[in-house]
Amino acid sequence: MKTAITSTGNMGSSLVDSRFGRCAWFVIYDSQSGSSEFIPNPYAHAEEEAGAESVKLLISRKVERIISGEFGIKIKPMLDINKIQMIVITGKEKTIDDIIGMLSDKS
Amino acid sequence: MSPRTRKLRKIVNPPPVKGFRPYGGDSALKNSEPVYLLYEEYEALRLCDYDMLNHNQASGLMEVSRPTFTRICASGRQKMAKALVEGRQIAIEGGKVFFDSDWFHCSGCGSYFNDPHKEVVPDRCPLCKSNSVESWEPAGKRNSGDGDNIFSGTNIPTGRKDICYCPSCGEKREHQPGVPCRSEICSQCNQPMQRGGMPETGRQKRTRGGRK
Structure with a gap:
C-alpha cells in the first residue's frame, strides 16, 4: 500500500508539513517494497486549486493513504469518493523518519 | 409555488464503478441514452437491498426521513428495472448528496x-x-462554533436547520432528521411537539404529484 506524507523538506529528518495542498514536498512510501520517494509539490505556490491538483497527482501515483496536518474543505469529498484514507497528525511535530518508522513497524 | 428544496443525503460508500453497459443484443442498444441512477438512489439500494437494512435504519444512515428514503429507494428500483427491461446503459451520477x-x-x-x-x-x-x-x-458536524476544531475546513454542509416547537408554550428544539416531531415531548408541558418555526402559520398541505 502506498502512503503519501506531506513534508517540509526533501530529507528524512524534515518535519511533516501541516498543510496538504501547499506543502513543499510529498513523500510516497511503499509499504510492500519499503521504498520512499520524495517528489516536489508543483502546486506549492499555485494561486488556486492547489489542493485539488495535489489530489489528482497523488491519485495518479495510486496512493491509498495520506498523512498530513490538515485537509481543506474541498479535499475531503474528493478523497472520500476516491476511497483514500486521511490521517491527521496532531500534537508534537514528527519527522518523516518517525512516520516511516511507525508505518514499517509490523508488530 | 416553488417546490420544497431537497435535503442533502449522506453517502457512506460511493459506488465502485461509474455505470454499466449492456452486452449482446442489438448494437443500437449499446449506444442508447443511459438511465441516470443518482448517487442517493444507488446508496438507498445498497443499504436496503444489499445490506438488507429496513427503511427506518437506512434513512437514519442517510440522514433523511423514513418516507423520503422510501421514495428514493422506489425511484432507484424503477430506474434499475427500466434499464434491465429496455436494455439501456446505467450511469451512476448526480443527486443532492455529500460523501462522508x-x-x-x-x-x-x-x-x-x-x-x-x-x-x-x-x-x-x-x-x-x-x-x-x-x-x-x-x-464541526454538531456545532460549528467550537474554537478548537481541527477540522475547521471539513465542516459538513447540513443545509437549513429545521425546528420542532411546542404548540402550547412555544419551546423550540432543533429537529433531528428521521425523528418525527410528534415523538419529541416538550419538557415544560409534556405535549408532543410540531414541525416548523412559527406557531401561527400552519403547515401547507402537500399536494400529490407536485414533485418533479
Whole structure:
C-alpha cells in the first residue's frame, strides 16, 4: 500500500508539513517494497486549486493513504469518493523518519 | 409555488464503478441514452437491498426521513428495472448528496483518521498500530462554533436547520432528521411537539404529484 506524507523538506529528518495542498514536498512510501520517494509539490505556490491538483497527482501515483496536518474543505469529498484514507497528525511535530518508522513497524 | 428544496443525503460508500453497459443484443442498444441512477438512489439500494437494512435504519444512515428514503429507494428500483427491461446503459451520477466517512481517534499517537472503505470500526491505528482506537465525531458536524476544531475546513454542509416547537408554550428544539416531531415531548408541558418555526402559520398541505 502506498502512503503519501506531506513534508517540509526533501530529507528524512524534515518535519511533516501541516498543510496538504501547499506543502513543499510529498513523500510516497511503499509499504510492500519499503521504498520512499520524495517528489516536489508543483502546486506549492499555485494561486488556486492547489489542493485539488495535489489530489489528482497523488491519485495518479495510486496512493491509498495520506498523512498530513490538515485537509481543506474541498479535499475531503474528493478523497472520500476516491476511497483514500486521511490521517491527521496532531500534537508534537514528527519527522518523516518517525512516520516511516511507525508505518514499517509490523508488530 | 416553488417546490420544497431537497435535503442533502449522506453517502457512506460511493459506488465502485461509474455505470454499466449492456452486452449482446442489438448494437443500437449499446449506444442508447443511459438511465441516470443518482448517487442517493444507488446508496438507498445498497443499504436496503444489499445490506438488507429496513427503511427506518437506512434513512437514519442517510440522514433523511423514513418516507423520503422510501421514495428514493422506489425511484432507484424503477430506474434499475427500466434499464434491465429496455436494455439501456446505467450511469451512476448526480443527486443532492455529500460523501462522508466516520472519523476515529488513536490515543496512542494522538492522530485522527478516517476509514473510507468499511462501515465497521477499525481495531488498530493505521499509523502506530496500537489498538487504543475510539470513534470520534468532528466538532464541526454538531456545532460549528467550537474554537478548537481541527477540522475547521471539513465542516459538513447540513443545509437549513429545521425546528420542532411546542404548540402550547412555544419551546423550540432543533429537529433531528428521521425523528418525527410528534415523538419529541416538550419538557415544560409534556405535549408532543410540531414541525416548523412559527406557531401561527400552519403547515401547507402537500399536494400529490407536485414533485418533479
